Amino acid sequence: MRRDVLFLLLMVPGLLYFLVFQYGVLFGNIIAFKDYVPFDGFLGSAWVGVQNFTAMLGDPAFWHAALNTVEIAVLQLVFYFPAPLALALLLHSLTSSTLRRVVQSVVYLPHFMSWVIVVALAQQMLGATGVFNSMLSGAGLHTVDIIGNPTLFKPLTVLEVVWKDCGWGTIIFLASLTQVDEQLYEASAIDGAGPWRRFWHVTLPAIRPIILLLLIMRIGDILSVGFEQILLQRDAVGPQAAEIIDTFVYYKGLIAGNFGLGAAAGLVKGVIGAILVFSANRVSHRLGEQGVYK
């Protein structure tokens, strides 16, 4: 296989990447059990057992971050998760395919914007001197400072996520809606089922597996509530309202230089996440659905 040397060479950088920046880094998590000293490195630093973990569990800031993470996750699950499904149903019900394509092009767009841009747009629209507030004051009403208001921070993040990713989220629902057998609709319509009953007895059962699949994937990833998005806005409202586990890792580990503690918090989040994916998948198999993997 001499002539394939070139081809094998093509694989090397990719494998090297996984070796160094995935598995090498994964191995670097051992510093969660060490007192990391930059000079001594990953291997040379002294083992300290679970000291970083006990320090983390004894830190009220960690529990605060965990609580915020769960609160934002639940808000997203309740208010963000159904949004793309609703929009997909609306788009699917359009009889003009041209109109549908135009609207799709518009609603997919925000997904490709960086969080920096989305947050800047949110400030421009909802900030103290933004579009929304000038409309309020123009109508003679009181203005509301939405950006920089700790009590409104969590709903604001959900709003931003809906704005950014609701359209993109419709793709997979739309694909499964087009695969529903047209004859089922026709037959039930002939049997006298109106639009609501057709939706309830044909559409919903047909797309149930995909809804469950996405729900499982979301639950598996539920502790990732938008690190970049929240980091960008944390300073505006303060850690009390906006610290999540990821920003805790960032500030404790990277900024304050407590690498061991930061790695410990990151590791805990990673392990819980993996367990969640694993058990969600088990549950879906129990329910007789396909699940994400076998």
Add this chain to the structure above:
Amino acid sequence: MSGNARPAWMEKPHKATLAAKGVALCVVVLLVLVPFLVVVATSLSSTKSVIKNGGWVLWPTDPSLEAYRQIFSGGIVGHALLVSIGVTVIGTLASMACTIGLAYALSRPKIFGGKPLLLVVLFTFLFPPGMIPTYLMVKNLGLLNNYVALVAPVLISVFNLVVLRGFFQSIPEDLFEAARLDGAGNFRILLTVVLPLSKAALAVVSLFYAVAYWNSWFQASIYMNDDHWPLQQVLRTYVLSGAQMANSNGGDSAMSAPQTIQMAVLVVATVPILLVYPFLQKYFTKGVLTGAIKS
């Protein structure tokens, strides 16, 4: 997908239903487009007229390109734009080369590793390695303040790898047989059979990479000094932190940059995405993505 006609069995929709749908669609479309409109209009107006209007306009008043002239007359934004373009172009090329090589190897039934190698790759999807060890790895490799740090740690996206692999697998086996009979090795087959047949998937995946590199700012904020920043990080510091938030790492002179200039930077950071967007759109319709996502 059916065309424009309503199927015969479907009842004529109620007027109220149609109106409600129309209103809902208009609201959705306006919610997406108005913020962009405000930003573009503000960036194209003169500073004076924007201040008089309370910080924003919906349509350019007293049109002026002054803001763009200022940000392109050298300085931090111009440099950041070059950094962003460089990282995006080189990063996308590097990512594509590595992803193609690995995806192709993993798509062929008998190439070494095979299934265990696939599991090794997929596992990283389940268990991402974490921010702190990644930072320390970059630091220990001596890559701090080196542009390589903006590419190497995110070189391959497992999602993109799986998309490409799925696409390569869908190529009929007969074509491989034929090429092999002609005496072509795996590398030749990749160049002459696989890649030409996968143009749509290659386009989508490279656009995904390009968008990710263009939009990235966090890596730059932890790995790079401020004279090495890409555009998004500059935007973050001078527009986000400068406008509303009291942030310690903001600059001083640019802090007071007028709204028009801030909005012009925002437009410059957005335009490249808008330029590639029609191409992305073209491939959505081909179902490349949905097929891939499902697999």
